[in-house]
Each structure stands twice: as structure tokens, then as C-alpha cells.
Amino acid sequence: MSGNVKTSRQHRAVVQAARLVRYNRLWASSLLARLATRRAARAARRGAEAVTVTGDSAGGDLALAAVQHLVHRGETPPDRLVLISPWLDVTLDDPASLEMDDPLLSVAGSRACERLWAGDLNPADPMASPMFGPLTALPPITVYAGTLDVLYPDAARLAERARAEGAAVDIVVREGLVHTWSLFTFLPEPRAVWPQLHPALIGDTA
Template sequence: GGGLSAAFAEHLAVIDLPQPENLILISPWLDVSMSGDYDEVEVDPMLGVDGLREMGETWAAELDSKDYKVSPLFGEVENLPKTTLFVGTHEIFYPDVVKFYNKLKDNGVDAELNVGEEMTHVYAIYPLVSESKEAFKHIVEVILD
């Protein structure tokens, strides 16, 4: 859902429609082509590169897997709203989320990266995990601010 949300916001900018006030992305899949270097990810108990590449091809359908509509990492980001990202260091998307965050910052977007050390995919919504409780509290603060 996070990657889809980012792609939708990028598309809103392309067709010159208003952006949401905040974009909150939890473990977004930002490169469905899986073209990055994922060797730095120690372990991801939930997701693997090969399976994701296959799913990415299916998701992209007739689009190139690097089209921003399915892989927002490759889109134009300068018109995105304030963006808050959550990602765990033990998930395959970690390197791409860091790249996306850097791209946002380089393009003047108000962006914040929240990294869950040794956390896995979508840790921010796990029940009964202290890191997720902190992430949820922060999400509420961003929305209410």
C-alpha cells in the first residue's frame, strides 16, 4: 500500500491535482523491478528478491517495471507533500526506502525517515511491539499536527 500511495501522489502531481496534506508510507515497495542492491539487508524473514521480482512483473502488467506508476522510486518527487516513511532494517525494501528518502530531501520535499532497528516489514503496525506503539503514536502526531 505504501508504494501505491507514493505512486498515486506522484500521479496527482503529473495531472496537476492537489496533494494530500501528509503522505505516510509504511514499508513502501518503491521499486517493483527490484533493480537495487539488496546485499546490505541482513535478513528479511518475510520477503525475498526473486519472488518480489515475479510479483512486480505481474503488478506492472503492460507497464515497464520502472514506470513511476508502479515504481515511484523512479518518478518525479519534487511536488510531493510532507512525507513520513517507516521501514525496518531487516526488510528487503530498506535500501530503496533510504534512496527514496534521499531523493525526496534532494528535491526539497519535507521528509522524515523512521528506521526500526532490527525490525521487519510493516513493523509499524504490529500489535504488542514497543517499536510499533512508538510508530503509531508518531503517525497520530503527524496527522494531528
């Protein structure tokens, strides 16, 4: 996502990525290189400081893994990462996730998607599960999570590990809220964080 109208452009990019997976049968091992190349090309056109990469749910997996891939290739990463209820570890092996009662997302359904996304990779491979990839040299990360989300334990682990490794991370957590709560425009909680979410997207957190 980049430019002045970042949200709409990233929406198109994420939709395009989802279509590549669905219609062209591209899994993590082949799709991430393509996404990373596209992000690098956009950064080259606009300057990396003008690029924010964001994703929600599985799009958060794509966003983080693609930027990790950029860094691995020695290319300049975007200015910022914003992850909304991200799917970071497709194994969902954290016992805390098994105890969650999120009406929007189940562990069983997520594990079925895990097998599709990982393809021939081990599900714990960082290309499929960016939780296990390097966090150093990444741009500042903002994570939005809710404590009823089955993916919340992984978001908390990511923030803890990022801080331990010296990476810049900010996690916004709301008690009793579910998967992708920050996108539900009919709830007061998302409207309350929009003044924070917009600066995070454009990189103005002063």
C-alpha cells in the same frame, strides 16, 4: 485516507484497490488513474488539507504513485503522505536488497509480484515504481522502515533523493526490524512509535 477516522477509511480504500487488481485484472497503468480520481474527489469534498494518503508495503507503492499522478494532472495533492515499509522500486535492483534476510519478504517473491503489477509497463516506469517519479510538489512524506526489510534500501534512497530535491521527508528507521514492523501490535517497538505515527497521519507534527 481522510476524515477523523483515517486509518479505517484508508484500510477500506487499500483493500478496494487490491480487489480491483485481483478481480478486474487492472494493472498500474489503468488502476492509478482511478485511484487518483477518487483521491481528488475526496479532497474536493473535504478539502485537501483534511486528507492524508497512506499505505503499507504494496499499498505504499499505490499511495505514492497515485499522488504523483495527481500532481502530474495539475490537481491539488493531499496534505500528507505516510508510507509504511513501502514498495517503491518493483525491480528490486538495489544490491543492498539482495543481502537482506527478512523472514517476511523475499526478493524472489517480490519480483514475481512485480511482473503482475507492472503488466505491459517497464517495471522501472514511475507508474509501477514511484521511486523513479518526480518528488517535487508532493506533500510532506513520512516513511517508516526497518533495517532488515528487503525494501529498506529503497526507502533510504527515497528519503535521500527527496531531501536533495527539496521535498519535505521524515524517515523513521528501527535497527534490526523487518517488513511492516510498525504494524505489529504485539511488539514494543510499534507501540513506542504510535505517539509519532498518529500525529503523522492527522498532520499534527508540531
